Amino acid sequence: MGPLLLFDKSFLQMLNADEVSELSMYFKFVGTPLLIREIISDLKKQPTERRLPEQAVKALASKMGQAHGLQPANFRKLCIASLCCWFDVPMFGQVPVDPDAPNVFVTEGGKGVLYDSTFEQDMWQRWEHGNFTTDDKESAAAWRNGVQDINLKAVGQHWKEFANEHFGKARNLPELIPLVNAMMDDFDKKVQFKLLVMLMSFLNVSLDAARWAAMLFHAGLMPRLKDLCPYAASVLRLYLTFIGGLGRGFIGPRPSHYVDLQYLFYAPFCMGFVSSDKFHREMWPAASGENTFIWGPDLKKELQQRVETQSTLKESGARQRFPAFPKELHDSPIHILWQKYIILPMGDFEPTRPDRIERPKASESTDKRPQLVDDLDPVDRDRIKNAFRIFDEAKRGRS
DSSP states (O other), rough: OOOEEEEOOOHHHHHHHHHHHHHHHOOEOOOHHHHHHHHHHGGSOOOOSSOHHHHHHHHHHHHHHHOOOOOOOOOOEEEEEEETTSSSSOOOOOOOOOTTTTTEEOOSSSEEEOOOOOOHHHHHHHTTTTTHHHHHHHHHHHHHHHHHOOOOHHHHHHHHHHHHHTTTTSSSSSHHHHHHEEEEEEEEOHHHHHHHHHHHHHOOOHHHHHHHHHHHHTTOOOHHHHHOHHHHHHHHHHHHHHHHHHHHTSSOTHHHHHHHHHHHGGGGGEEEEEEOOOHHHHHHOOOSSSSSSEHHHHHHHHHHHHHHHHHHHHHOOOOOOOSSSOOGGTSHHHHHHHHHHHOOOOOOOOOHHHHHHSSGGGGOSSSOOOOSSGGHEEEEHHHHHHHHHHHHHHHHHHH
């Protein structure tokens, strides 16, 4: 139980096994395809005097055995689905899984999804014990070579004229983001069509999907991308900020920045996003969703304190109920996220949102147990019906 938490490799590397275990007590983890690729790519890192590449992967895989969470579908697939209005991509902390993935099973009525994480867990266990296949090694080499081939300096030069034309007034990244927002908000059809073409080019969409999206636009159903396809617009917003920052010189040409950018595409699918990467902290205002950014070193410090507290309690023989929130950590990132996102607060928590304050307590409820969805309280009822609607639309989109 806990808020959905998404983290990048930079944060995972900071934690020891006890801190990962402590973190898992308070959050449900959300994975990304990027994290898996970044971890296995370390196999092809240059060895150092302190650690061999295999040892680095084994250490990270050991942590991921505890920290692996639900895996969302690839952002590109979700973005194209959003752009073509095949189904609504959730933007408020739900994790949209890929129904075509081999470990995902959709119930016969299309009302539910079963997610089997056995494959990923077996993979982390295999890597933890140093069992790397030929495919693992080839994947590591391909990913590392692909990242090294990224030439962001050339990308910045390519978009320099565009960035100066549209974002020339910006003096830094914080000033650039409002200009990107203004461009996204513009009702001018020429501007919106230009944005549509840019997004389709970035996603490398198929000809059929491009025709469908263009048809929606010319039919007047897409006055602005953000109105009809909010998730696709969220990806475009980040992409515009990125190329604008490169063109204006606010973002450096490190190839890894392009990988880091893609983590932010998954931000709408979590409640908390934690990173120790300055690029993520600076780009976060351009991300979308009902979520909160957490600076990795701050959360690391808190986890250290919590681990020490638990160790002291264990040594003294004292028992502490779960979840435990020591008073001296009341203003911690963990406490803030729980207060903000957990529907039924526990222990020291007090509700902060009106819909949570008004929910009836167990003692105030009727003795009759709900038999139908409509018998549930309004918050649960609306959430379940919205989930059913998304499942139904996804099923129709595949038929």
